Amino acid sequence: MTIENNFAFKEAKPARTYRGVALRELIIAEATDRFLERGYSAVSVEEIIQSVGGSKTNVYRHFGGKKGLFIEVIRSLASEFLEKVRSTEITGKTPSEGLRQVAHNLLAQLLDERHLAFQHLLIAEVQRFDELGKVWLESQDQQSGWVLAKFIYELQQKKQLRDVDPLLAATLFHNMLTYHPIHRAMAGLPLTAAELDTFIDEAVVVFIQGYGVSKA
Numbered sequence: 001m002t003i004e005n006n007f008a009f010k011e012a013k014p015a016r017t018y019r020g021v022a023l024r025e026l027i028i029a030e031a032t033d034r035f036l037e038r039g040y041s042a043v044s045v046e047e048i049i050q051s052v053g054g055s056k057t058n059v060y061r062h063f064g065g066k067k068g069l070f071i072e073v074i075r076s077l078a079s080e081f082l083e084k085v086r087s088t089e090i091t092g093k094t095p096s097e098g099l100r101q102v103a104h105n106l107l108a109q110l111l112d113e114r115h116l117a118f119q120h121l122l123i124a125e126v127q128r129f130d131e132l133g134k135v136w137l138e139s140q141d142q143q144s145g146w147v148l149a150k151f152i153y154e155l156q157q158k159k160q161l162r163d164v165d166p167l168l169a170a171t172l173f174h175n176m177l178t179y180h181p182i183h184r185a186m187a188g189l190p191l192t193a194a195e196l197d198t199f200i201d202e203a204v205v206v207f208i209q210g211y212g213v214s215k216a
Contacts, residue, residue, distance in 0.1 A: 024062045026052040032073045036117045040070055040125050067129070074135055077118050081109045085147050095160050095212065096204055098151055103177050103200045106144060110178060111185050111196075119186060145170045152211075161211050169211055177203045 030052050034043040045059050045066050063069040084105045090098035109115060126132050148170035155161040161169075181191050181199060191199060 023052065023054055023058055027054075027059060027062065027069065028073060028076050031069050032077060035070060035073055036114065036121060039121065040128065045069070070125075071129070071132070071135055074122070074132065077115075078136065081112075081115050081118070082144055082147065084109050085144060088147075088151075090151055095155050095208055098155070099173070099204045099207060100200060102148060102151060103204065106148075106174075107178065107181055107196065107200070110182055111190065116182075116185055119182070145174055148174055159213060162213060164211065169207075173203070173207050176206065 027048060030048050031043070034048065045056055048069075049056055049059065059065065059069055063072055085102065088102050088105050090101055093101065122132065122136055126136075145167060149166040152161060152169050152173075153166040156163055156166060177200070181196060184190055
């Protein structure tokens with residue numbers, strides 16, 4: 001499988017179209033708000049159904065139960081947080097410009113209060129579900145890595161970055177970029193806008209110095 005096909009394979013799947021999809025999405029939306037606000041244990045299937053209508057049968061038919069609904073909420077949220085990154089337009093930009101744009105869009109999503117609540121929810125519930133960590137990695141962490149890797153690959157084709165594994169390079173840039181700002185925000189000590197701009201600029205400089213094409 002070529003790298004282009006790998007990237008295409010990682011694109012978000014189109015929305016499902018089958019009878020009952022409207023109710024299914026209402027259930028996910030309602031469950032999302034409640035899980036983010038109160039956690040898994042404090043939310044019941046009954047209260048979700050009372051709010052959106054239908055019956056418990058709908059939850060079991062679409063998700064297999066409360067656990068399946070929670071996992072689907074995690075997948076849905078992870079996809080939601082990456083939408084702005086997927087739609088980043090970097091055509092014609094230099095490596096530094098493009099990476100800065102991707103970085104700003106990625107951190108704007110990840111530092112949003114809704115995403116921070118999502119992170120707290122994951123930490124609180126990961127011990128409850130053996131598969132939750134894997135679902136999160138596949139839904140968000142790996143997906144954001146593929147978004148960055150696709151851009152890096154395009155720059156490599158233009159001979160603007162060294163010919164290295166684009167996914168590995170993307171993972172290193174992603175981790176360098178996100179770890180400090182997110183942990184500061186989750187600790188209640190977020191970076192200021194000016195500090196965040198400086199942090200992004202320096203991360204891009206480090207990345208370009210490491211992976212840029214030598215002019216010698």
